Amino acid sequence: MPSTFTHQFDxxxxxxxxxxxxxxxxxxxxxxxxxxxxxxxxxPTNGQVITSVSEGTSKDVDLAVDAxxxxxxxxxxxxxPGTKRSILMSKLVALMEKNADxxxxxxxxxxxxxxxxxxxxDVAGAIDCIRYYAGWADKVTGQVQETTEDKLTYTRHxxxxxxxxxxxxxxxxxxxxxxxxxALACGNTIVLKPSEFTPLTAIRMCHLINEAGFPPGxxxxxxxxxNTVGNAISSHMKIEKVAFTGSTLVGRKIxxxxxxSNLKNVTLELGGKSPNIIFDDADIEQAVNWxxxxxxxxxxxxxxxxxxxxxQEGIHDEFLKRFTEKTRSLKVGDPFAPDTFQGPQVSEVQxxxxxxxxxxxxxxxAKVEIGGERHGSEGxxxxxxxFTNVDPSMKIVQEEIFGPVGVVxxxxxxxxxxxxxxxTVYGLAAAVFTQNLNRAINTAxxxxxxxxxxxxxxxxxxxxxxxxxxxxGIGRELGEYALANYTAVKSVHVNLGHVM
Numbered sequence: 001m002p003s004t005f006t007h008q009f010d011x012x013x014x015x016x017x018x019x020x021x022x023x024x025x026x027x028x029x030x031x032x033x034x035x036x037x038x039x040x041x042x043x044p045t046n047g048q049v050i051t052s053v054s055e056g057t058s059k060d061v062d063l064a065v066d067a068x069x070x071x072x073x074x075x076x077x078x079x080x081p082g083t084k085r086s087i088l089m090s091k092l093v094a095l096m097e098k099n100a101d102x103x104x105x106x107x108x109x110x111x112x113x114x115x116x117x118x119x120x121x122d123v124a125g126a127i128d129c130i131r132y133y134a135g136w137a138d139k140v141t142g143q144v145q146e147t148t149e150d151k152l153t154y155t156r157h158x159x160x161x162x163x164x165x166x167x168x169x170x171x172x173x174x175x176x177x178x179x180x181x182x183a184l185a186c187g188n189t190i191v192l193k194p195s196e197f198t199p200l201t202a203i204r205m206c207h208l209i210n211e212a213g214f215p216p217g218x219x220x221x222x223x224x225x226x227n228t229v230g231n232a233i234s235s236h237m238k239i240e241k242v243a244f245t246g247s248t249l250v251g252r253k254i255x256x257x258x259x260x261s262n263l264k265n266v267t268l269e270l271g272g273k274s275p276n277i278i279f280d281d282a283d284i285e286q287a288v289n290w291x292x293x294x295x296x297x298x299x300x301x302x303x304x305x306x307x308x309x310x311x312q313e314g315i316h317d318e319f320l321k322r323f324t325e326k327t328r329s330l331k332v333g334d335p336f337a338p339d340t341f342q343g344p345q346v347s348e349v350q351x352x353x354x355x356x357x358x359x360x361x362x363x364x365x366a367k368v369e370i371g372g373e374r375h376g377s378e379g380x381x382x383x384x385x386x387f388t389n390v391d392p393s394m395k396i397v398q399e400e401i402f403g404p405v406g407v408v409x410x411x412x413x414x415x416x417x418x419x420x421x422x423x424t425v426y427g428l429a430a431a432v433f434t435q436n437l438n439r440a441i442n443t444a445x446x447x448x449x450x451x452x453x454x455x456x457x458x459x460x461x462x463x464x465x466x467x468x469x470x471x472x473g474i475g476r477e478l479g480e481y482a483l484a485n486y487t488a489v490k491s492v493h494v495n496l497g498h499v500m
Contacts (some may be wrong), residue, residue, distance in 0.1 A: 002030050003038070003473035005051040005200070011336035013115045014105040018204075022053040024060055024223065025206035027067035028216025034059035037262065039196050039223060043337065044112035044344040045379040053199050056222030058232035061191065064220035065238050068162040068189035071217030077159050077187045080215075082138030089134035089184055091212040097126045099208065106200040107173055108335040112343040112380070113298055115336050125460070126177035129478070132392070132462040133181030140186055140483060142490075152499035157487040159187030159266055160265065164233035164242040166226075166254070167202075169195035169346050170301040170402075175245050176202055178477050180219065181462075183243075186486040188218045191220045191239065197347050199223040234258055241265040243485065245303075247400075248426075248471050255474075267475030269303070270401040273430030275388055275421035276306030276457060277411075277443065280314035282433035286455065288322045291406075294431060296330060296384045299342050300404035301350070303472075304429035306457050309403065310417050313449045316410045320388065323408065324370050325382045332375045344380040345403060351380035354403030361387050361396040392423060400426070414443060422448045427469030431457045450476075 009016050023030030031054070038052040073079075075332060080303050103126075104119035113122070142155035163183055167175040194202035202221055209219050222229050223344055230250075234242055234257035237338065241264055244254045247380035248270040258264035276294050278287045294306030305414025311319045345351045351374075358372050371385030375470040384404045397407055421430060430449040434440050444452035450468045453459060460466060460478070467476040475485055 001029055002032050002054050003052060003498065005052070005053075007050070007109070009105050011105075011115070012339055013336050014101055016102065016105070016302040018102055018106070020204055020207055022051060022203055024054045024056050025071075025203070025219070026064045027220070028210060030206070030243060031056055032383060033057055033224075034063075039112050041199060042197070042347065043109065044346055047348065047379060050200075053203065053223050056224035056229045056247065058228060060222050060224075061229055061232035064191045064222055066160055066218055067217035069190055069238060071215055072159070072189045073160055075215035076218050077161070080187065082140065082185075082187075085187060086134045087136035087186060088212055088214050088308045089130055089137060089181075092208060092214075093127055093131045093134060095208040095211055096130065099204075100124075100127070103173060103204060105202055106204055107198075108237065108343070109200045110169070110200045110230050111169065111172060112335055112346055114340050114343055116338065116340075117298070122171055122174045123416045125462070126173045128173070129177040129181045129462045130418055133185040136182070136480070136483060140487065150495070152494040152496055156492065157186070157483075158380050158490055160241045160486060160488050161212070162239050163190055163486065164236065164239040165190055165192040166230050166233060166244045166246065167192065168241070168246045170298060170303070171196040172198040173201040173205070175474055176205060178245075179243055182482040183486045184218070185482055186485050188241075189218050191222065193222055193224060193233060196223055196225055211270055214407040222478060230254070231257060234264075235261040237262050241486070243267045245269040251473070265485070267477075268473040269477055270428070270471065270473040271402075271426055272303045272468065273306070273308060273426045273470050274304050274306050274429040274431070274449065275308045275310055275402050275430045275447070277310045277417050277421060277433065278315070278319060279432075279434040279439065280312040281434070282301045282315070283434050283435065283455075284315055284319055284322065286392065287433040288319065288326050290431070290455070290457050290471060291323060292326045292330065293361075295343060295406040296327070296404050297458055299345055299382075300315060300354075300495050302458065304451065304458060305402075306429075306431055307398065307406050308421070309406055310411045310420060311408060313410050320369065325385060327370050329384055332383060334382055339369055342384065342404060345382060346380070349378060350402070351382065354382055354401055354405060357396055357399070357401045357403070358385060358405060361390070361394060361405075364394045364396070366390045366394060366396060369408070371404070392420070398424065414439070418443065418446050425471045428472035429453070
């Protein structure tokens with residue numbers, strides 16, 4: 001029998017007792033893994049164990065896939081009209097709203113992000129996403145094509161069936177919503193793997209899914225390692241589609257496993273090394289504030305983080321001075337303190353990875369303007385870090401660090417900065433700061449990125465697509481575009497009078 005996680009929150013921002021089962025969620029029930037093993041969930045503020053959760057295996061993936069297929073063939077898919085799917089998704093939204101503070105607290109506890117940001121960004125965004133796709137559930141339609149008068153031809157956008165979904169640890173609840181929303185709206189059943197580092201909100205959501213009344217087997221959630229559960233999902237012969245958010249390295253492995261098995265439909269939202277371009281005529285105060293938000297929000301653990309900050313030579317020195325002052329003002333500490341901006345990195349592994357990049361930058365001759373070292377002596381805290389005097393060959397300029405580390409680079413003119421900005425294998429996002437509208441739009445159009453922000457960064461909406469160019473991914477999340485990831489188009493030809 002799975003264990004129960006019980007925790008008393010007594011923090012400045014949230015006070016309550018939570019208690020729920022931490023088993024695998026298969027066919028509407030919480031169960032132990034096939035091997036009866038567990039995984040420890042670590043508190044990144046102190047490195048201590050929060051709780052243990054049931055560990056999934058490839059055998060459990062088989063059980064989850066069977067449950068998902070049974071649900072698709074009986075109570076979901078084409079057996080549940082869009083209106084019913086919409087009603088259940090709306091019930092889930094209401095339960096998420098009712099439990100919003102608890103979800104935010106759980107997110108802060110095992111991820112380390114601040115309760116304030118978890119509540120106002122992650123949880124609020126997840127609710128908005130599920131609500132948005134609840135509205136789409138009865139509007140997924142095909143078309144009638146004009147051919148000849150003795151023939152009726154039309155298309156159906158049918159659910160694919162059982163889909164696999166693998167989500168990361170940086171935005172656990174939000175990424176779960178981005179995956180569940182369009183898949184459920186289109187009528188698919190789901191086998192989802194959350195990160196083993198941050199499983200608590202995903203498990204808690206399973207209780208809400210049951211409470212909302214979803215049929216057993218529609219959503220199945222298995223916590224486990226990538227090389228076991230993730231690999232089993234990617235290579236499973238009865239899963240027709242897999243969606244993944246995470247690193248480009250793992251994305252390649254998932255694509256390879258999908259190709260080697262049954263040529264799954266694959267969507268990937270992967271890494272980035274996003275340029276943030278600040279022209280001479282930008283509102284310098286706003287540019288500083290947005291640049292800090294762009295790189296240091298969520299502790300820099302954001303795929304679209306503006307980690308390469310290009311500043312035109314006319315304002316470079318003044319910008320750097322103000323940006324350094326802004327960075328110094330950001331409070332690093334307890335995620336539940338109301339004035340904390342940055343909590344710890346998610347894990348010791350990630351902490352060590354980021355620190356190795358910082359040491360690499362120092363060794364290569366880059367100058368540390370501020371930060372460049374751990375914060376405190378306990379937990380996985382890193383001081384917000386700015387490097388200058390960098391060149392394009394440095395690892396800190398070319399590779400995704402996924403931490404609170406940015407580089408400031410001086411540029412001369414538009415041609416120069418567009419060349420530098422596009423000199424990367426990634427193409428997830430980019431930002432432009434200028435008060436010249438023509439320059440802003442022209443520059444945005446020339447940047448090879450799936451999202452271009454003008455005078456803002458990290459601004460996302462559920463109805464606007466998000467995804468990358470180049471090695472930042474395949475396909476689009478969010479908006480109407482994401483529905484195409486979860487439907488199969490069937491053409492139907494009806495003979496109305498043609499005689500052989």
